Structure formats: structure tokens, C-alpha cells
Amino acid sequence: MKFDLIIVGGGLAGAALAVALRRAHLKIALIEQAAPRRPQSWDQRIYAYSPASAAFLRDLGVWDHLDHNRLAPVAEMHIHGDAGGELRFNAYESGLGELAWIGESSLVHVELWESLKRQHNVTLVCPGVPAALSIAAEGASIRLEDGRMLSAALVVAADGRDSWVRQEAGIGADVTPYGEMGVVANLRAERSHRAIAFQWFMPDGVLAWLPLADGMVSIVWSAPDALARELIELPEAAFCARVAAAGGERLGRFEMLTPRAAFPLRLMRTETVVRPRVALIGDAAHAIHPLSGHGINLGFQDARTLAEVLAALPAWRDAGDLAVLRAYARRRAEEPFVLQYATHGLSRLFASANPLAAGLRNVGMNLTGQLPVLKNALVRYAATGRF
Secondary structure: OEOOEEEEOOOHHHHHHHHHOOOOOOOEEEEOOOOOOOOOOOOOOEEEEOHHHHHHHHHOOOHHHOOHHHOEEEOEEEEEOOOOOEEEEEOOOOOOOOOEEEEEHHHHHHHHHHHHHOOOOEEEEOOOOEEEEEEEOOEEEEEEOOOOEEEEOEEEEOOOOOOHHHHHOOOOEEEEEEEEEEEEEEEEEOOOOOOEEEEEEEOOEEEEEEEOHHHEEEEEEEEEHHHHHHHHHOOHHHHHHHHHHHOOOOOOOEEEOOOOEEEEEEEEEEOOOEEOOEEEOHHHOEEOOHHHOOHHHHHHHHHHHHHHHHHOOOOOOOOOOHHHHHHHHHHOOHHHHHHHHHHHHHHHHHHOOOHHHHHHHHHHHHHHHOOHHHHHHHHHHHHHOOO
């Protein structure tokens, strides 16, 4: 089967790229093992969708079709250091409607796939498992496990941080384990969160409370491996009490809504995001510490940018040409670089037990809070990817 573009991975970034190319002249194949489904209750995987990502999804015709009763806006964010440092961000003061929207991954994922099912230029190869990748001067081809062969001018890796495409294409990745795990759960709070997100930098990790709809809270505790395992093994009531106490019981008692989950944290930097006939997007291109809550937003902006580059090509132009792909790489060089190094630096700074480091990091937070121009610039960057 011949295509112009093969996307390997139908997660949020890969599906968004395909939908963003709905008006392009490109014939697209999207390979994914299984279609997304909505859970009966609440999804364990929660994301903070930035205003820029919401605007992108709105342009795709997806955002307005979501169940907004399951999305919670963030009006304020309160960040606390481990020695008196404090920083507060306010959407209104920064000229924004909201700092972010907190919602389930599957809420957006399923709606993207509903769009794909109606899209005339997309073939969903699902279930499909790639087995071999061949790259030549005239094009690329993928053999699936069931023997089917697909060929195209360009293969896009949207298959996550352990990307099969990236490995098959010989693109190296520098992986730095943090020795930490992200412990996640959805809880019901005793008191209203009032659309406020909280984050605490503590000696034993970084704890975030993200406001969910119906007064619920999604928590992410980035903790050293030993503590993460302890948190996972605690009885539910003890876990809820531990999370409430770590946040000074700001929202009273917690009640467990979804099972806990944990995933290892690591920084990943690839040597390049493009090679002839290959482009990387989303977690296949970069992995960052979750303390910024920005991972999925990077993936959406990768998809948006690559779609713009490909859609602008005349019909005769080779989509897999390295000169074309470098235009995408140049436009996406700054934001992932800035966020990777900023979040890595913060995580290491707050992990240090050095008293001098403790003083500097907390003074820095307080100083930033007293400089409205700097503080608002940081909010705008988080919201739009631009200062």
C-alpha cells in the first residue's frame, strides 16, 4: 500500500497530526495497535492542556465537541518551596482566560479518533504492529507483523518515549533516569479547590494537586523510587491522609476515586528530530520532568508545526526531503530545549540538600513573585510557548 505519509503511533500527538492534515493533498496511513476507549469512571491519565493546545484543538474541530463538564479551568497556581518560598500565578492578572485546562487524556483522544474515522485522506491501520523499517533514497517502507507492506515518502514517529521508529532509524537518544517515579491518582476533596492548582517542592519530591471537574483533584507526586513504592503500597485511607498532610490539608480530607499508578521519570534528549524520510514528534522526540505539566503540550505543538510545514508543500515536493524536515526541526528547536533544561535544572536544584541551594531556590521564587513583568512573561510562555 502506497501513501505519502505514514504516522506510527495514534496517541494524542500522532492523531492530532493526522487530523491537522485533513485538508492537505497527502494520503496518510496511521498505524496503531488499538483504538482509544473511554473508561467507565475517570481516566488515570490527566493532562494540563495549555491555552495554545486548546486553541489548536479548537482549530481541529475537536475542542468544542468535548464534554466540558469533565474539563476544569485553572484560574490560579500556587507554588510553594521547601523553605518559605512562594510564587503565585493568576490568569486574570496575566491577561488570560485561564492558565490551563485540566482533563482526561481519553476525553481528547477518543474525539480525535472520531475525527479520523470521518477523514477521507486517512487509512487507520488498526490493529497494526510494525516489524521492520526500511529507508532508501526514494522513500521509506514499513513491514507489519502480519506481513502487510506500507510505503511512503515520510515516516513520522509518534510512538512514545521508547519509540520503535526512532530506534529503527538509528537516531540516538541520551536518557537520564531521575531515580524517581510519578505517582498519580484522582481523589475527591472535602473542600472546593476553587480552580486553583497547587504545587509543593519538598525534600521528598514534588507534589502537584490539579483541579478536576466536580470538585475532584488529580495528584502527581514525583518522588524518589523508595518513597514512590511506599506510597503505592499504602492502604487507600493512609495514602489519602499522606497526600492531604503533604499539602497542609488545604482541601481537607481526600477520598480515593481511581487506583494509583506509578511511572518512572527520566529526561530524554535525542541527537536530532529529523533524518531523511523520518521525523519525530511528541514523546518520541523529547521527554521532560512532569513538574512543568507541559509534556503533551509540546507534542501538540510538534504536530501543529509539522502539519503546517507539510500542508504548505506543493504537490510535486517530496515530503521526506531533509530540507523540508529541517524547516520543522528549526521551528521546534527552542521550546523543547528551554523546557527540558528549565525543568531538569529545577528538579535538580530542589533535590539538593545543600543549605545554600535551599536559600537560593526559595529566594528566587519570592523574587520572581515580586516582579510582575517577569512573572507574567513566564505565564505567557507556559500558555503560548512564546514570550
